[in-house]
Amino acid sequence: MEKTDILIIGAGIIGLAIAEELSFKGKNIIIAEKNISFGQETSSRNSEVIHGGMYYPVGTLKAELCINGRRLLYQLCAEKKIPHKKTGKLIIATDKDELLALEAILKQGKINGVEGGRFMTEAEMKKLEPKVSGSAALYSHETGIIDSHRLMDYLLTTAEENGVSIVYDAEVVAIEKNNDGYKATIKNAGESVEIKALIVINCAGLDSDTIASMVGIDILKEKYSLHYCKGQYFRVASKKSKLINHLVYPVPRPKSGGLGIHATPDLAGSLRLGPDDNYLNDRNKDYSVDENKKNDFFRSVVKFIPFLEETDLTPDLSGIRPKLQPKEGEFRDFVIRDEADKGLPGFINLIGIESPGLTASPAIARMVKNIVSGLLN
Ligand SMILES: Cc1cc2nc3c(=O)[nH]c(=O)nc-3n(C[C@H](O)[C@H](O)[C@H](O)COP(=O)(O)OP(=O)(O)OC[C@H]3O[C@@H](n4cnc5c(N)ncnc54)[C@H](O)[C@@H]3O)c2cc1C
Numbered sequence: 001m002e003k004t005d006i007l008i009i010g011a012g013i014i015g016l017a018i019a020e021e022l023s024f025k026g027k028n029i030i031i032a033e034k035n036i037s038f039g040q041e042t043s044s045r046n047s048e049v050i051h052g053g054m055y056y057p058v059g060t061l062k063a064e065l066c067i068n069g070r071r072l073l074y075q076l077c078a079e080k081k082i083p084h085k086k087t088g089k090l091i092i093a094t095d096k097d098e099l100l101a102l103e104a105i106l107k108q109g110k111i112n113g114v115e116g117g118r119f120m121t122e123a124e125m126k127k128l129e130p131k132v133s134g135s136a137a138l139y140s141h142e143t144g145i146i147d148s149h150r151l152m153d154y155l156l157t158t159a160e161e162n163g164v165s166i167v168y169d170a171e172v173v174a175i176e177k178n179n180d181g182y183k184a185t186i187k188n189a190g191e192s193v194e195i196k197a198l199i200v201i202n203c204a205g206l207d208s209d210t211i212a213s214m215v216g217i218d219i220l221k222e223k224y225s226l227h228y229c230k231g232q233y234f235r236v237a238s239k240k241s242k243l244i245n246h247l248v249y250p251v252p253r254p255k256s257g258g259l260g261i262h263a264t265p266d267l268a269g270s271l272r273l274g275p276d277d278n279y280l281n282d283r284n285k286d287y288s289v290d291e292n293k294k295n296d297f298f299r300s301v302v303k304f305i306p307f308l309e310e311t312d313l314t315p316d317l318s319g320i321r322p323k324l325q326p327k328e329g330e331f332r333d334f335v336i337r338d339e340a341d342k343g344l345p346g347f348i349n350l351i352g353i354e355s356p357g358l359t360a361s362p363a364i365a366r367m368v369k370n371i372v373s374g375l376l377n
Contacts, residue, residue: 004028005196006372007184009172009211011038013148013361014353015203016155021365022372023162030195031164032186034171039152042205043358045287045319047264047275048148049231049247050074050084051356052140054109054117061334063112066356069363070142073151075364076356083149083267089143089247090125092134092304098251102138109140116141131243133306135166143247147267148358175200177213177344182215199346199375201368206285206322208351215347217339224335224351228282229257229321231275232289234297234313236263241271243307250304255328257321259355272316272372273297278325280320289315324352336364338371346375 006022010016011033017029029093050070058324077084084201093099100267102119109117120128125137156166167188174185181198204211209226213219235252250260257277264272276293280286298310322333350364357364 001183001194001196002030003196004030005197006030006199006201007032007182007195008201008203009184010203010205010208010273011166012041012203013039013358014045014154014205014206014350015150015201016152016159016363017365018288018368019159019164019199019204020155021369022360023159023164025369025372027376028346029159029164030197031166032170032172032184032195033166033168036168038156038166039149041285042319043148043152045317046148046355046358047262047272048145048266048358049208049264050086050144051148052089052109052117052142053112053114053357054105054138054140055252056112056356057331058108058111061330061336064359065334065363065367067113068289068366069356069360070365073359074144077146077151080154082154083147084144085267086142086144086248087265088128089131089140089249090120091138091199091249091251092125092132093135093136093138093251094303099136101251102136106138114140116143118246129244129248131248131307132248132304134286134304143248145264145267146358172204172211172214175211177215177347179332181346199348199372201206201348201350203350206283206320208322208349208353212349215344217342217344217349223324224349226352227321227323227326228280230278230280230286230318231321232293232318233272233274233279233316234289234294234315235310235316236271236273236308237314238270240307240312241265244271244305246306250300255330257323257325257327261297263301263305265277273301273313274316275319277321285320287318288319289318290376291315300333321354322352323354332361334364336367338375341355348372
């Protein structure tokens with residue numbers, strides 16, 4: 001049986017950021033990833049937006065880790081030359097009710113400590129985005145976009161240089177607590193292998209609740225069960241993709257599963273619309289994009305992006321949000337904790353890491369490093 005100090009389950013952005021952060025501590029670290037490469041699930045199926053941090057309720061991990069993560073991410077991108085762009089973002093109000101909602105978002109953003117948020121009149125907004133329609137806008141100066149694959153590549157390369165091992169085609173199928181840690185059973189390339197670890201870090205994204213239940217946690221009682229909420233994207237025809245230079249968002253609907261279908265320019269100069277939000281009835285990871293949604297997408301954005309025609313849209317990709325918040329349910333925060341109070345010291349759960357997980361990843365990694373330091377001292 002192989003032994004390690006730390007077993008990280010999952011090589012998405014969260015597992016990789018944690019591996020890189022911990023790799024400087026001189027501990028043995030193994031990452032087990034069930035796919036044949038890193039970042040093949042949610043971490044490569046998102047908007048690649050570096051969020052400002054205005055949307056998240058005051059005092060939550062989502063607010064704190066988004067803002068700290070965003071600052072760390074811009075610093076890292078500048079130092080390590082990871083492609084990114086601080087584009088700025090406009091949230092567009094098209095009527096009086098939306099204007100009130102924008103005021104609430106701005107107020108919350110200020111309390112959260114988000115820099116550079118301010119109101120714009122229609123004339124000011126038009127100076128930035130002449131082709132966009134609305135009566136006013138909230139401008140977020142700190143929002144940007146990033147090449148998330150290059151970020152993950154950097155994190156993995158650095159972690160490996162510091163001695164971290166990654167095993168692909170390695171699905172964790174069982175975990176048992178024993179006297180001095182945990183024994184994980186892993187299906188690796190058809191073989192069953194066992195790894196003994198002092199600390200297990202569960203970064204399994206859409207399957208993180210299943211991993212938690214493997215070690216005996218009652219996920220219903222603890223409210224750790226995930227709901228899958230699919231988000232689809234459509235691509236805008238290239239002849240119109242340069243007509244928008246900022247991220248352009250609608251005002252979000254209360255209690256919805258996402259931030260509303262928005263326009264995101266990417267670093268290659270394309271423009272995508274999405275994601276929508278559809279709670280799935282089962283846990284089937286179906287990433288197909290429903291072409292019949294084209295009209296819904298068109299109708300939801302044409303009021304603030306009037307130059308679009310339905311024929312400009314073609315189906316692109318989709319992703320699935322691992323949500324703790326049920327459909328129409330109340331806000332739920334990230335779960336990031338050592339489960340010592342459940343009799344499982346050294347078992348660290350990261351559950352419900354939906355948006356802004358990419359933005360927050362460097363701050364999440366630092367938070368986990370602090371938890372691990374407390375355990376190893
Ligand atoms: C549509 C959409 C748009 C988004 N947009 C943004 C955005 O613009 N900005 C932002 O900040 N965030 C955004 N997010 C959120 C962000 O993408 C996620 O928070 C982040 O990618 C989560 O990373 P992760 O590593 O936790 O999960 P994942 O990337 O899903 O990684 C989990 C890994 O665990 C592996 N795994 C699972 N089970 C096992 C097992 N039993 N054994 C071994 N390995 C296992 C999986 O194969 C996977 O590789 C968006 C999400 C979605 C769905």
